[in-house]
Amino acid sequence: MKLRVNPIACTGHGVCAELLPELIEPDPWGYPLLADAPVPADLLDLAKRAVAACPTLALLTDDSLVAPPVRRGGRHASRA
């Protein structure tokens, strides 16, 4: 599993960098810089917690889909 961020949704709350400093550090403007490597097994639970805790649902894993601008029958519903 890898982490990614939807840069449009992200507003730089910084929760993820607080919860997962091992993989995420804030840039000079407060937006997350993610480690490019897959999440190590011992951090998986913490990574999932950080994804769930993101106030704008911007932090995603690479297996989560992003909702399109117009939803159609929930096909692309986010399952972050």
Place this chain on the structure above:
Amino acid sequence: MNNAVAIARRGVPRLLAGLSYHHPTDLAEHQRIYGPLPAVGRRFIDVVDASGLTGRGGAGFPTGRKMRSVAVGRGGKVVVANGCEGEPASSKDRLLLTRLPHLVFDGIVTAATAVGAKDAYLCVHEHETYLLERLDCAVAERADPVRITVACVPGRYVASEQSSLVQYLTGGPAKPTYSPPRPHESGVRGRPTLVNNVETLAHLALIARYGDRWFRSAGLLAAPGSMLATVSGAVCRPGVYEIEAGTPIGEAVGSAGGPAEPLQALLVGGYFGAWLPADVACPVPMTHAGLKAVGGALGAGMVIALPASSCLLAETARVVRYLAGETAGQCGPCVFGLPALAEAMAGLAYHGGRGRVLGQLARLLPLVERRGACRHPDGVTQLIRSALRTAAADARRHDQAGPCRGMLREPLLPLPGDA
């Protein structure tokens, strides 16, 4: 021998064979020159595959593959023709739309019938009123099997990015969206959507008439066909020229009358492209692969010649400041990073860097790269990196000692509002 046969035989011009210096080409004249448009079906996508046509809007994606991915999607399909020429240094789309509009409409009809779309949109900038008038005249002459709507899009730089167009046509703001889903999966109103540049569609209109083997008879094996290049800057006859794909950049400059004064560097690919030293650039073929190999990009085929007495850094700083203002304002690294880059570049170009700016730029660039939803910030960093590489000695001198005399020259790179 009629004109259509003549086009089918010779090399270039192809798209521009019907271009008149005196008046826009009307439908009757258009059909006399290019021949009637044959009706195509789904099988035409195989022909497009075989032709090797790639997108002429900048990304260079194989058109046949894109059409197929839309055609296999479920539900009604939509075709979007991108005629928003956001690049200030490009004029080819405007030329096609104002002088040869029927070629673009033929292309839209061809693409739409091939992928099975009944709806099509031709997107142009809302402030280009002359162009809109021309298109209204052209639409009035035609009776197409596809419903084509001319859509007016805000004239911002990132409004013509494909996800921006899709979101705008769906009823949202003309701003890029985060992908996936890509337009061919879920585009306008959630339907599979084919977004193509108007030049790409114009090529389709000719492939439908003359076939894939004819298309491949110009250009290179790996990059077939012809392309429209906008050559400007310090050349004798700036303008739009149709060249065979893979023509060396030096020859493209030659077709525009050659350099008007000794050249320092060429900006190839426009503001999403890269600076190349003049001697490096001249033998490089105008293909995506050829330019990538020397650290450049083909973009939508712009070549701007910079004279030796201009300051490359000052020119770049000015464009970066413009591009920083053109952010859609959605992604933090773009909103904060581009103005920081613009300020650093302006410092380097106009005030000298006191030995600190080059290091500052080296720290800032990775903080911006690949961190936006669209490629806008990446275009800016590519431009800056290529400027620092091409004018490396100058950049060091600026950083240590201060600006050069080149910045006293009138700026050369065009920006909207220059008039």
